[in-house]
Amino acid sequence: METVKIRRELLEYLLELAREFYPNEFAGFLREREGIFEEVLIAPAGHFGRNSAFFNTWMLPYDETIKGTVHSHPSPNPWPSQADLEFFSKFGGIHLIIAYPFTEESVRAYKNDGTRLRLEVVD
Template identity: 80%
Template sequence: MEAVRIRRELLEYLLELARDFYPNEFAGFLRERDGVFEEVLIAPNPHFGSSSAFFDTWMLPYDESIKGTVHSHPGPSPWPSQADLNFFSKFGGVHMIIAYPFTEDSVRAYRSDGSRLGIEVVE
């Protein structure tokens, strides 16, 4: 299975964000450098609710290093919802979902079409 690469420090930070926002979702954009996700960007004026996260992509700066998205699910399902799949198809790239209880085992990555990718954590 093809895998996305993410820095351990970023993954740990994303897990902490998911815990901090619980019981609401959080969402952000992933910046990639040299094939590895290294930073998260939270869009201006987001709405993080218990069943959805919303942000205006028009508010993002032009940034070619943004190659993916990440959001949390306050429930235990790491699978993308229909709304997630609709968003994936519009944004492109890689999409990570962090499900409750927000551990490394509850993180999944998907392509824009919803097919699953592996995750490789790098130091």
Template identity: 40%
Template sequence: MEMVRGIAKETLEFILGASKNTAPNEFAGLLHEEDGVITDVLILPGTESSDRNAVIKLFMMPNVESVGSVHSHPGPSARPSEEDLRMFSKTGNLHIIVAEPYDKDSWVCYTREGQPVDLPVLDIELEEPEVI
């Protein structure tokens, strides 16, 4: 896995839309990168979501590497809770929290230790997935 240099604009737009659509319940997923760019959100089977938290069933993780996690908060704070920090330590190095109003200015990326980190939004063309 190489160094992550940003997140695809289209992927961030998906995250913001999914967060808004599931509110007041939390949205949660794992982040996948290709060529140093976060391009996909993996929604694991069995993920439970409520207005208090989201629980990702890590034992359902397919044989795919994750660079981190993403989840939403039902209020205006994007600060990680103690539970968030415990999850960060298990699911990679970069973690996005999205808060109300779920727009381009209401998300923060954190390190696994909970320190804010700059994650550039890249306007790149994503490949269409192959249909088999």
């Protein structure tokens, strides 16, 4: 299983965002530097609802460090939905899903085709 690396500080921030947006979903874009996810851009002009998060990727600035996405699921289901998989296939890269109860153990990483990846937290 391939591994995705994320800074502990970023993961803790993402978990906090998921808790703050609950019961709605939130979504953002992940910036990677030297093979490690280090920052998140919250989706501009997005809609964050109980069953979905919508944002227009055309609103993103050109940024070669954006290598993935993150969104929360307000249910304990960490698996990508059909809509998630459709988005993954269009955006590419790595995708994190943070499921309720928004703990480190409820975070899953996927490739754009929905294949699960191992998540490694680094300091």
